[in-house]
Amino acid sequence: MFSIENITNSFHNWLSSVLSETLVMLVEMGLIAIAAIALFAVLGLVLVYMERKVAAVIQIRLGPNRVGPMGIFQTSADTLKLVLKEGFMPNNVDKFLYKLAPFVVMITAMLILAPIPFAKGFQIWDINIGVFYITAISSISVIGILMAGWASNNKYSLLGAMRSGAQIVSYELSAGMAVLSIIVLTGSLNLNEIIESQRNGWWIFKGHIPALIAFVIYIIAVTAETNRAPFDMAEAESELTGGFHTEYAGMRFALFFLAEYINIFIVCAIGATLFFGGWMPFHIGNWEGFNHVMDFIPSFVWFFGKTFFLIFLIMWFRWTFPRLRIDQLLNLEWKYLLPISMFNLLLMTVIAIKGWHF
Amino acid sequence: MDVKVTPPSAPFPGSVQEIPGGGIVLSTLDDVINWARSNSLWPLVFGTSCCAIEMMSAASAKYDFSRFGFEVARATPRQADVIIIAGTIVNKMAPVLKRLFDQMPDPKYVIAMGACATSGGPFFYNTYSVVKGADHVIPVDVYVAGCPPRPEALLHALITLQEKIKSGLTRDQIRTQFAENGK
């Protein structure tokens, strides 16, 4: 059975045999940092390419197909161009915040990568409060957006940033509630333990209808949290030209652009972990034979497969639905999603206590 | 392709100039940079009149300029690379166009789409408010004929612009080549 765990373990053993313990740690930290940044860049490129191709399919077009085979180097060319564009700062901006904002958004996105288990035994930081850490850190990105909107000295940017602030503060709640309802079932905040608890079936199937409701609410809330259509109030191209990044150009804009896609990846990865068992293959209760066959598919394939399925779902939303208005957006959260998710959490608690789930 | 006369010192934007004695590494790097720039031309959403509809047609499924990577139309000039002047420019619009052009970060390119943007077109004579050619306001890299041009013509213009960027030459050099070879 192919597993990344074996590779990492043997690499660690080899390093330990040639270097001292401190050095091993330093080298591994360096390697992980490089790997994280590389993953960040590759994910960004892949997701942007995927978005353009998905859009093209939905819109009965072909999408990029001239740069490299099937146009796969299109996004590389775009990124390279953005890096090489003139570093641009408009007059009268708050220089410090203007420069800082993209990095805040970017670093937040990178920090959340840490506790996500990409495959069996392949995780940057196995932390016992993983879910809590993620929900805590992901709220920071809104500060970056607010900074960008304020510092740009542009009314469109400011409007976009304020919208984004109101939106993320609201939707954090129901996203949190949806996550909590799974935590109630597992009784652990550790992402690995959550995955282990799904060894005999994913929570979306085991958790009855409340898990399904929690999943739907989670998807809606994270779509809003990542500022994606139909909740892309912060950018709202036809209303606010570019929203909070109207005044950003070149590399700084590219950071926002990439961070948006990384955020999508992260929320989908968490969704896949909580509801679809992360890297856990598709297992059905006690069907040993079936489960064994499923185990032959490497765990990272499962993880990325599920994550990309959810990403596709979110992209599908974007290219189909019209945008909500800001007051409708807040109404949806405070009048519908939040009460439903609270009730759902209650229901889930009852199920967990009574042991009604599978 | 017609190349308009511009001040000889103005370099073609975006092309990295080869320094005398520049090594093979630098030249390859130039090629890579020009490749990236030419393949990632994000247009500004800017249409004043009829040609804008043909620009939309070029974006639509039948002509689909997303194949070349042009579909990332940006609403804000800060993030755009190429401004397609689709339609007539009038005196009131000219300062705005200039401002939009100034707001774009280098390297930036301009395509004058249609007769109006090229020369004033059907509105050349007896009009008091039409700018007779957008090149009175900003430098234009590629001119497209037609009133309005077909989407294919716009695609051809964009490909021409790509070739122009890939060649890595200055406007001067292109003009000299044009004078010598006729192409």
Added chain:
Amino acid sequence: MFEEVATSKEGEQIINVGPQHPATHGVLHLIITLNGETIVNLEPNLGYIHRSIEKMCESLSYRQFIYTTSRMDYLAAHINNHACALTVEKAMQIEIPERAEVIRILVSELTRIASHELWWGAMAMDLGALSPFFYAFREREVITDIMEETCGARLTMNYMVPGGVMADIHPNFVKRVKDFIIQFKSRIDEYDQLVTGNIIFQNRMKNVGILSKEDAISYGTTGPTARGSGVSCDIRKIYPYSIYGKLQFDEVLETAGDSFARYLVRVKEMKQSISIIEQLIDNIPEGDFQAKTKAVLKLPKGEFYQRVETPRGELGVYIVSEGGTTPYRIKFRSPGFSNLSALNHMIKGHKIGDLVAVMGTLDLVIPDIDR
């Protein structure tokens, strides 16, 4: 040029939408006073595509001036040309052959569908749904191809001339139009499924930008904008020109007066146009496509006015002739110009997000407003 255009009160801010802004579909400049996200006042600033067509026409002959009107409301080039041709024909009392009349109506109604298609896609795009735009263009391209075959141009056709049409229809015309009708009828149901029935879309459109019947008349709005408020103003019905009087079709009226009513009017109008085309496509009479006219047209002294119904509303062509070969004065009463004047009234008190929902349903074509 860029000085402060308006002053704001405490707690309010001025925001400039346009001239280059995706919501304005061109180069309209709106000076909006905002209180938070709520629009307090809106002032349109026109003229960013004022091409002085009226002045220019004063030195063009009666055959030449028609081409400028194709570029005025380029989404309804045929109908603009039709208005001009009708005015000249009325002044010179030219009888046009039956065949030319039928061809004119056919291409006009096809243009109306194409224009509404583009409006549908662009409006959905403004509201944030990006895909309908591409579906709309799929059908629009079919019409464009039909036009190209017959008229030789995709957008600015200049097909109608005083006395008839420029050239006879292409042999493929009838067949392709029939194919298009079959295809379009199924597609329009798709549109309803995708956009009209969408709950987000309905919430965005309903009770937004309400224009009462009295205001609609007072602001001089016409076309689907006024018909959404219950004003019967279809020139094809109330002052029939060409052969519209002999055709069976309904004037679509909605009474709600909000953006959704205007949306429905346009979608239903597409169906009406299809029914007009169906009535005519099998009955194109044989004969000439153009009446014999003199090479140089000279209008008698006098003033001539012709009203026609474009996809955006009532277009009026007012020609003052001194008896020469060129008009003394031409005025185009463009539908968008009056429709735009109602925007401030409709948008006050709404959120900035509603601006696109209201402007989208006004279906503004800026060169038509500025001329």
Added chain:
Amino acid sequence: MGNEELILKLKEVFPEMDCVQGNDWPELSFGSDRLIDVITYLKQTPELAFDYLFCETCVDWKTHFNMVYHLDSTRYRHNVVLKVKTDREKPEIASLAHVYRTAEQHEREIFDLFGIVFLGHPNLKRIMLTEEWVGYPLRKDYEDPINIIKL
């Protein structure tokens, strides 16, 4: 009301004015001082009810300006054309912006292109051209050697 009836009615009410049948509709000509009277009458008389101003424009006759108003009644579907003579040296006329709200924008355009001052207009400033534009381009004597290339 048919055109003949309308002419009879108008002749009866405004005997001093010139009322003829034009190419399409009755045409009523008078001086600029009577505009508000005529418009008020036409709009408020129940059997006329001209509530829709569908075209407002101006013609420069070199000696004077002629303001042309096209009125329609959405109730009875009859039309009338008003031709109002104004002075060319000091072109002033009452604004109709308070009667027909569509007039506000039309009058701004006429002010912009012809230079006719509308008294009582709420927001009379240039609409098509920039504020610093000199002259009124649709006047027959407008010359602009820089912008206009004559054929």
